[in-house]
Amino acid sequence: MNVKMRNAAAILVLAAMACPLGLLRAQAPAVESRSVWDGVYTEDQAKRGEPIYRKECAACHGDMLTGGESAPPLTGGAFLANWNGLTMGDLFDRIRKTMPQSVPGRLTRQQDADILAFVLRVNKFPVGKTELYRQSEMLREIRFEATKPAPKK
Amino acid sequence: MNIDGLPLVKPPYGTITAINLDKGEFVWQIAHGETPDVVRNNEALKGLNIPPTGQETYNIGTLVTKTLVIAGEGHVTTTADHPRGAMLRAYDKMTGKEVGAVYMPAPQTGSPMTYLVNGKQYIVVAVSGGPYSGEYIAYTLPSAGE
Known part of the structure; x- marks a missing residue:
């Protein structure tokens, strides 16, 4: 291998390394900027969640969803304020760990995600094309x- | 009811009112609670001077003593004065003027209560909300010399 060829090989290796990094960088902002205003559940999922909510919650x-004597509302100012700035993972894990109160964790991850989709719909967050995930991470x-972010300029 | 998260109704969203039961008249009425983050930080209201709006409250009880009305907030807020959490506020019973506030890591639930042990006064309040599990918090002043 002459010097020229070795250089070419080195450049190829560099290019191969740079490429996935470049892709990662291009994708990262899209992931970071997602919020409940970006359509993170589907209408069908909310429809599946409603009867489970009625039965279990x-x-x-x-x-x-306006709350009861010992259970907080899942809609309205206090609900939105208390979760504002946190993530759907925090809310989902809260449900997983503490609900339903009689037997916490009895429902499946899919059922909890469907209930959460229903809660999002009641709170008038926009419907999207993909279902709400059931994985906390x-x-x-x-x-x-709690409020719709200003459109990006 | 809200539009893009901003409440449609005119504030105050929550008040405490002192009523003279002999006359049936309001003695004072104040907005109770920090202006919600969604209002204070709202882009649509940028540049406007919004007075304290109080908070729409849920099951927040008050504690009344000889001179004070004490009540916590039911919403989490994050302000320049305190991290994510809520305030427990004390008002002059005769005027409604705020005379003090202490930080709580989560909103109040139920009602605060107070008791005296060996000459030391305590205020206990239950808090929880969002991911914060229920806790009781007791407040007291430092003893002389502490």
């Missing part, structure tokens, strides 16, 4: 923002 949190990439 409504007795304490109310038919209209992926849900942690979705920010819970």
Whole structure:
């Protein structure tokens, strides 16, 4: 291998290394900027979640999600304020670990995600084309923002 | 009811009112609670001087003593004065003027209560909300010499 060829090989290696880094950099902002305003659940999923909510949650949190004597509302100012700035992962894990109160963790991850999709719909967050994830680590990439972010300029 | 997260109704969103029961008249009425982050930081309201709006409250009880009305906030806020959390506020019972506030890591639930042990006054409040699990917090002043 002469010098010229060795250089060419080195450049190829560099190019191969640079490429995935470049891709990562291009993709990172898109992941970071996702919030509940970006359509993170589907209408069908919210429809699946509604009967599960009615059966498992409504007795304490109310038919209209407005809360009860010992259960907080899942809609309205206090609910939005208390989760504002956190992530869907935080909210999902809270449900996984503490709900339903009689037997926490009894529901499957899919059921919890479907309930959460229903809660998002009641709170008038926009519907999207993909279902809400059931993996906590992926849900942690979705920010819970109480107000719609200003359009990017 | 809100548009893009901004409440549609005119503030105050939550008040505490002192009523003279002999006359049936309001003695004072104040907005209770920090202006919610969604209002204070809202792009649509940028540049406007919004007075304290109070908070829409849920199951927040008050504690009344000889001179004070004490009540916590039901919403989490993050301001220049305090990190993510809520405030427990004390008002002059006769005027409604705020006379002090202490930080809580989560909103109040239920009602605060107070008791005296060996000459030391305590205030206990239950807090929880969002991912913060229920806790009781007791506040007291440092003893002389502490």
